[in-house]
Amino acid sequence: MRHVIALDVGGTGMKAALAGASGELLHQVRRPTGRERGPDAVVEGILDFAAELRAYGEQRFGETAAAVGVAVPGIVDEAEGIAAYAANLGWRDVPLRRLLADRLGGIPVALGHDVRTGGLAEGRIGAGKGADRFLFVPLGTGIAGAIGIDGRVESGAHGFAGEIGHIVVRPGGTPCPCGQRGCLERFASAAAVSEAWAAACGDPEADAADCAKAVTSGDPNAVRVWQQAVDALADGLVTALTLLDPRTLIIGGGLAEAGETLFTPLRDAVRQRVTFQKLPSIVPAALGDTAGCLGAGLLAWDLLTSTDRTEESA
Numbered sequence: 025m026r027h028v029i030a031l032d033v034g035g036t037g038m039k040a041a042l043a044g045a046s047g048e049l050l051h052q053v054r055r056p057t058g059r060e061r062g063p064d065a066v067v068e069g070i071l072d073f074a075a076e077l078r079a080y081g082e083q084r085f086g087e088t089a090a091a092v093g094v095a096v097p098g099i100v101d102e103a104e105g106i107a108a109y110a111a112n113l114g115w116r117d118v119p120l121r122r123l124l125a126d127r128l129g130g131i132p133v134a135l136g137h138d139v140r141t142g143g144l145a146e147g148r149i150g151a152g153k154g155a156d157r158f159l160f161v162p163l164g165t166g167i168a169g170a171i172g173i174d175g176r177v178e179s180g181a182h183g184f185a186g187e188i189g190h191i192v193v194r195p196g197g198t199p200c201p202c203g204q205r206g207c208l209e210r211f212a213s214a215a216a217v218s219e220a221w222a223a224a225c226g227d228p229e230a231d232a233a234d235c236a237k238a239v240t241s242g243d244p245n246a247v248r249v250w251q252q253a254v255d256a257l258a259d260g261l262v263t264a265l266t267l268l269d270p271r272t273l274i275i276g277g278g279l280a281e282a283g284e285t286l287f288t289p290l291r292d293a294v295r296q297r298v299t300f301q302k303l304p305s306i307v308p309a310a311l312g313d314t315a316g317c318l319g320a321g322l323l324a325w326d327l328l329t330s331t332d333r334t335e336e337s338a
Contacts, residue, residue: 025050025085028324029077029092029128032138032316033057033070035112039313040073042081042089043321047149049314051080063115070094070120071127078128091132092124093324095141095316102179105135134323140177140186141319142311143170146274147177148322150310155272159264160309161188162277163257167209171268189213193259211256214278220249236282251289253279258293265294266301276309283308 027050032039038057041049058069074092081089098110105121121133136144143160147170152158158172167189171178178185189209190202197206210216214232221235222228224245238246261273279286291306311318 026087026090027081027085028321028328029074029081029089030317030319030321030324031070031074031077031092031094032141032320033066033094033096033113034138034316035059035097038070038073039317040077041317041321042077042085043093043318043324045325047318047321047325049317049321051077051084052314052317053077057113059113063113063118066113067115067118067120067123071123074124075127078131088129089131091134091324091328092128093134093136093141093320093322093327094120094124095136095138095320095323096120097138100135100137100183102135102137102183105133107135108183132324132327134320134327136320136323137179137183138316139168140170140179141323142276142315143172143186143274143319144177144322145311145315145319146170146276146309147172147272148175149318150315151274151307152272155270155305157268157270158272158274159186159188159268159270159304160274160276161261161264162309163212163214163275163279164277165213165215167213167260167277169264172270188260188264191260191263193256193263208256208260212253212260212279217249217253217279220252221246224249232279233281236285239282239285250285254286254289254293258290258297261290261294262297262301265298265304269302270304273304273306274309275306276315280308 027042030041030043042051096107099108107118107120121135124133147158160170169186169188171186190207192206193208194206198210200207217232222230239250
């Protein structure tokens with residue numbers, strides 16, 4: 025059976041799969057990233073993991089994987105196949121595509137940014153399926169974005185497209201590690217809500233999920249904290265939809281797990297802010313934490329499709 029290797033490398037864990045031609049995950053496995061062992065060991069762990077997956081595929085399906093797709097965090101030079109920088113993994117300018125191709129006997133390798141790769145899956149086979157223009161915004165430790173156009177995701181001229189978390193929504197506000205003040209992710213990420221709620225309720229262990237529960241029970245402090253986050257998020261999203269005019273706005277990440285506790289006030293807040301803009305559908309992400317792996321598989325199949333076309337035209 026023809027298949028590809030899909031790898032989603034995170035700060036703490038790696039998710040991997042063998043993916044079939046229609047995107048289905050035929051075999052899934054996870055393991056720690058092992059960043060405490062240092063950046064070189066993380067890279068070696070990725071290479072070993074991929075080699076194990078190739079061997080498993082050969083044994084299970086009777087042929088070598090046709091390609092590999094890898095999603096990694098940080099700054100990614102997708103065209104050159106280089107993992108340029110990832111603060112949480114400690115690496116700089118890792119030629120991951122070449123290293124994987126060398127380890128795996130020269131099979132084609134596609135390298136992608138983790139959020140854009142997850143967005144590719146959500147847009148093509150998840151919550152944005154059928155939408156010609158979508159914006160995927162995961163609300164986790166930070167806030168990122170993936171701009172979807174006709175089945176692909178735009179990376180930008182320098183690999184920074186979609187960084188909606190660094191739109192300034194509160195000028196002069198809370199300092200952000202990026203160097204600006206008042207960035208969206210300092211007010212509306214899951215981490216920001218956790219921090220605000222812990223301060224408001226006096227429990228340093230309280231997090232965004234606890235805040236959402238308190239909102240549903242009518243706690244006025246929780247409602248205040250939650251609404252401040254929703255208002256900041258709506259301000260950032262309206263800026264984004266003014267620029268991008270997406271048909272579908274997909275919200276994922278930890279904060280989206282609150283369901284309608286988030287989506288009902290968020291839809292209202294966005295609706296109140298738009299004037300001439302067309303209101304997109306605002307929907308929860310559908311693929312959960314498998315989005316990165318599914319997207320990595322799609323990157324690999326896309327690579328094969330473009331290779332096949334090149335060979336046919338030669």
